[in-house]
Amino acid sequence: MAAASLFGADRRLCSADILAPDEVRARIEVAVLNFLTALTSPTSPAISVLPLISRTSANCSLRSGLLNDVSSVYLSYAFSKRSLMRESNAVAFVRVWKVMEMCYKILGEGKLVNQRELFYKLLSDSRKYFSCQRHVNRAIQDVVSLLRCTRQSLGVMASSRGALIGRLVLHEPDEEQIDCSILGASGHAITGDLKVLRKLNLSSDARYIIVVEKDAIFQRLAEDRLYNQLPCILITAKGYPDIATRFILHRLSQTFPNMLIFTLVDWNPAGLAILCTYKYGSISMGLESYRYACNVKWLGLRGDDLQLIPQNAFQELKPRDLQIAKSLMSSKFLQESHRAELTMMVDTGKRAEIEALYSYGFDFLGKYITRKIVQGDYI
């Protein structure tokens, strides 16, 4: 286990570059030429092996920022091989090439497609290799690991599920301004196109950003216009955070460094995992996601709040919850206070949802949030 050190980690950080379409196409062309060179070598023809940066917990480490207290997970230079000759990964090998071919063409046409569209295209062309979305997503990440460029550079974006609302004005160049405090309860949908998000002008007088796990809670708080009582911006990814939501959150944190960022998640291992993803990044997209780690704080639900929850609102932890808990426990990055919360979850064997607070009335949630922030009750 590599210890995090203040002056950069012991192992070198491996990163995916943000590249222009031509540069990515050039990398793909190099890949093809290398492949053909090895294939047609007069002395020792061979079918090349693909070296992919390992996206495993063994290859990840934690680094702390020098000038801020943002830590992130990053991947280093350990590789795993994809070889046509090895039966277990021959299919994955071919998938990588199929995705590269597709991306090459997409970039050539100057397009940007989302993962779902790509899946349908691949499904119709190569049903033998791609029978579900997961195959496509994984193959894309393999190409990211191979070419060391971001997913969006490949011409693929993930459709974002994110939304935000509150005291924020968005201004896309050459577009109208969007005042996010006067929107309907579903808020402003966050686009999956990172390029657009990058160009957004942001202005805000909020003091807090509240990241909400679930859409229902987001909408409740939006309808109640919490941001008129508390100067804040509400943001949600409706579950596990996607890159675009994390990206905009990161931009907000960069643009407004004094804003505090709180998360509001259910009291269960999955909630904590979501928090950790915002906080440190992810391994599966480790080559790019380290850039968007934010210093988020855990507002609720937490162990201290359990006294507020009626007994019958507690549920049993399911096997999947325990699996997640186990994985989190063994991670290198969990801070002590979070670990203590997790231990409590596992020990009691219970979980609780934020909605449980509605037993005190629908406006209780807003008051609860405000009180916690004012009292500085977060970890």
Next chain:
Amino acid sequence: MSESPCRLTVSVKRPAEPASPSQLRVSVSDTGMGSKLEEFQELNVLARETPVEKWDGTLLITTTGINDDAIYRYRFNLQEEISSARFTKLATTYKSHAQFSGTEVCLCLSNEADADDFIMWLVGFFHKILVLRAANLACELFVEQIGNAESRSVCLPQDSDDVHHSVMSSNSDRLVSGLKDYALSHGNTCDKCDKCILNRDLLKTGIGAANNAQRRKAKGLHVEVVLMIARKASDLSCWTVNCPFTQVLYFEDFVPCPISQSSFDVLVSIDWQSYGFKLKGGFIDDEGNAVLEWDNISFARVDIAIHTYLECAMLERQGSQQDRHFVRKALKSALCHLKADHAGDFLSCHGQRVLEYVPDLAESIAGLILSSTDKEFQDECITLLGLGSDQDISEGLVQSSMCEKMVSIIELNDTKENVEDNAPYLFECERLDEDSQLDEDWDEDMVFDF
């Protein structure tokens, strides 16, 4: 084996009416060097095992050596307890001036329902002997009805249009020829199949031999293995194809016999998959023949013959350990021979599975190349592939060129060790840590990385 040509004749005379109680007369005669009476004592055990109703234990022996003046006749009764009293000398005939040698043994088997079974077995046994095509030996089998010389129901061998072997042909060449005919007549289940005969040359042969003759203290054990494969149905071009079973022909000292356990163990334990065969299982049938069953057979027919013999007939056999070693060596050698001669046809099962991906991979890369607007890149690719830049390059052409090259690499490296470790990487890696296999079940929803 004999140094001078010799004929072996087996004749079976069955009674005129099938239902009649009279006996089956069997006679085995040869033009060899004459027999010593002691040789027949070995049949003692056989006599005791056979019920008296079937065979009364009596043999009529006629024999003469080349230098003998007379032809000696004996009755030999194996049921007789006292070994010295077994022989009864019968009338002797004197040769005039002719010089010859040989032996004839006659016996009578009672004609219970077994006659047809016996004849069928005998025919099968004879067919096997004929597979060996032993040097200097002509074998004949006649089955006829008593008193009716025209009614020969079986006469072997039939006219064959096969190669006549010179005296100098090796045992294994003869065995190859015999096995080929055997395969073409579908294991002798029918008379020569006219269609298949035409495809003689499409059969693929693998020959392997092992012996310890080099070692000075050797006992001269030789093992020869011949494999005869019909690759596709079209190789045989008749309806009896894709036979999933192989009945292994096993010979010890030029005689067909039940397979030894050690040889059977070798057959079922050898790594067939490396040569593209998928063995489902094997068993030994009632007659002591090894039968191999193939899974999802990609070959129309597989025939195997194993022959182990001692160089000098007087030597004793060593233990089965040695046999096993040499049989394995010979079988492996035969398989390697097949693979060396017909590379693409005997690709290992693993290689075949890899091959399935090649067309799609080639299609993908070809599509990529041809979709490019960068002429320089395209030209470089086409040059690397060795395709002329003056012709119209189609995606299909690029794809097939790549396929060809990948297939030849796969065939070349099939079952070679350490190929993977030496395979080049697509990009240079700064520092390659130990190979960590990406687990296919790696993440479920890309959610829980920690």
